Amino acid sequence: MTTSQEENFMRKISAEEKIEPKDWMPDAYRKNLIRQISQHAHSEVIGMQPEGNWLTRAPSLRRKAILLSKIQDEAGHGLYLYSACETLGISRSEMIEQLQSGAAKYSSIFNYPTLTWADVGAIGWLVDGAAIVNQVSLQRTSYGPYSRGMIRICKEESFHQRQGYEAMLALAKGSEGQKAMAQDALDRFYWPALMMFGPHDSESAHSQKSMEWKIKRETNDDLRQKFVDQTVKQIEVLGLEHPDKNITWNDERGHYDSSDLNWDEFWSVINGNGHCNRQRIEHHLAAHEEGEWVRDAITAYNEKKRAKKAQHAA
Amino acid sequence: MTTITEKLELFEVFVRSKRGLDHKHVGSLHAEDHEQALEYARDCYTRRSEGVSIWVVKSSDICASQEDDADCFYDPSDDKPYRHATYYVLPDPVNNM
Ligand SMILES: [Fe+2]
Ligand SMILES: [Fe+2]
Ligand SMILES: [Fe+2]
Numbered sequence: 001m002t003t004s005q006e007e008n009f010m011r012k013i014s015a016e017e018k019i020e021p022k023d024w025m026p027d028a029y030r031k032n033l034i035r036q037i038s039q040h041a042h043s044e045v046i047g048m049q050p051e052g053n054w055l056t057r058a059p060s061l062r063r064k065a066i067l068l069s070k071i072q073d074e075a076g077h078g079l080y081l082y083s084a085c086e087t088l089g090i091s092r093s094e095m096i097e098q099l100q101s102g103a104a105k106y107s108s109i110f111n112y113p114t115l116t117w118a119d120v121g122a123i124g125w126l127v128d129g130a131a132i133v134n135q136v137s138l139q140r141t142s143y144g145p146y147s148r149g150m151i152r153i154c155k156e157e158s159f160h161q162r163q164g165y166e167a168m169l170a171l172a173k174g175s176e177g178q179k180a181m182a183q184d185a186l187d188r189f190y191w192p193a194l195m196m197f198g199p200h201d202s203e204s205a206h207s208q209k210s211m212e213w214k215i216k217r218e219t220n221d222d223l224r225q226k227f228v229d230q231t232v233k234q235i236e237v238l239g240l241e242h243p244d245k246n247i248t249w250n251d252e253r254g255h256y257d258s259s260d261l262n263w264d265e266f267w268s269v270i271n272g273n274g275h276c277n278r279q280r281i282e283h284h285l286a287a288h289e290e291g292e293w294v295r296d297a298i299t300a301y302n303e304k305k306r307a308k309k310a311q312h313a314a
Numbered sequence: 315m316t317t318i319t320e321k322l323e324l325f326e327v328f329v330r331s332k333r334g335l336d337h338k339h340v341g342s343l344h345a346e347d348h349e350q351a352l353e354y355a356r357d358c359y360t361r362r363s364e365g366v367s368i369w370v371v372k373s374s375d376i377c378a379s380q381e382d383d384a385d386c387f388y389d390p391s392d393d394k395p396y397r398h399a400t401y402y403v404l405p406d407p408v409n410n411m
Contacts, residue, residue: 018334020367066396129411144334158399161411166402234408 013214018144021087029213032206033143034088035104036215041081042099042106044074046280050114051123059117066163067120073160077153084145100285108266109192111274118171118178118185124164125234126186126193132157133227134197142214165234172238183240190231190243195266197224228258318344324373325351327358329365337369345370 005024012019019025048071055071058064082092098104109127114120135157139150171182198220201207210216228247235242246259269277322344328337340359345351351370360368379387395401404411 012333020333062396065394069394069397147334148336158411159397159402162399162402162404163396165404165408165411169404230411234411237405237408 013142016214018147019142020144028209029215030088032210032213032215033146034085034090035206036210037081037085037088037143037146038090038095038098039105039107041078041085041095042104043110044078044081046099046106046110046284047127048074049280049283050110050112050276051120053114054117054120057117058120063167070124070160070163073156077156080149080152081146084143084149087145096288100281100288102272102281105270106280107196108269108274109196110280111269111276112188112192113275115188116181116185118168118181119189121164121167121171121182122185122189124160124162125168126164126189126231127196128157128160128164129231130193130196130227132161133223133230137218137223138216140214140217146215168238172240179240182238186235186238186240187243191261191265192269194224194227194261195269197221197227199263199266225255228256232256322346323351325355325370326373326376327351327355328369328371329355329359330367330369331365333366337367340364342373348372 006026009019009023009025009029012023019029051067051071051074055064055067058067082095085095086092095104099106109130114123132154135150135154139147139154141147141150168182168185171178173179198204198207201219201221204220207216207219211219232242232247244259246257248257250257268274272278323346324342325345325348326342327340329340330337343351343354343358345354348370352368355368355370359365391397
């Protein structure tokens, strides 16, 4: 590393120019990006499991088709992000290995179980909703391929949140039992959705450098506040009760004040003790192993084709 | 008689107009090799600060779908309107999600 390289890099960062794969970048910047983008990719992929749990039991063909489309999108998001991450010099198989060994994390929200159909609505509305707040901000991230991936993903996400809210609305305006189911899903998913933004800025290990390098553009707490603010009205329109009894409008701040989160639960789930941590990785491993024959078939086909070509040429 | 362009290879040129944006196809040109193609592309396609980065790809290396086959090659999913955000009718106060 020479000073001029580092200076040139920092000049681009402060001028809001994107960093592209072939540009010089500090090792720590590269590492930081690989950690964040691969974690994001893993979240898209693992996130298919809680929703997939309800595919065969969706209440109507319409809901089933919608859910199938949404889950298909998430697989695509995983693919965009793995590809963006590969431009930094890590291979797909390395990333998958890190996920399966636990070296790489994914969003803790997906370690919560989906107990009822209402959970599927709550996930689309709240979990995708929180993801959108974060991803809209990341459209301005300093790494070009990540930024372009985020722009593509954000275009697809709006449908995810709206279908979830629509499903919640149907339940909330339905029978007593359905309304209770919607309330229960809201009560269980509201808090973990807020935790998706990560620890308080003061506790966040990677935050400061990430902000300096403009990998992250807004702090965890600021993004969380945005989500808290936008969700109040949405709960009201559903006619459900807000899970946070301390939610109050603060005129001075121009934001809602809210309760602090249960950070013990947050760290405990991150450290592997959520309801579904083990199940999620076991399922991923099993699916990966069961898919071995597909990967083998692709390689065999390629070799066969190559041999045929060589024969023709000879 | 073979003309000079027949002896040269055809390259497709992609230009990134601004850092952070995708490379866009701008046209093609004949050149002896990749290096020459890059220089010709610079001279030909970026005379008015059109770009900050150029890609050149041999046209023969591009594998393209046929537009005439579009109907059967792409499924436009017109029968799946629920893939669009606008399909979901929500009450006005929350319609901005
Ligand atoms: Fe997502
Ligand atoms: Fe997604
Ligand atoms: Fe999504």
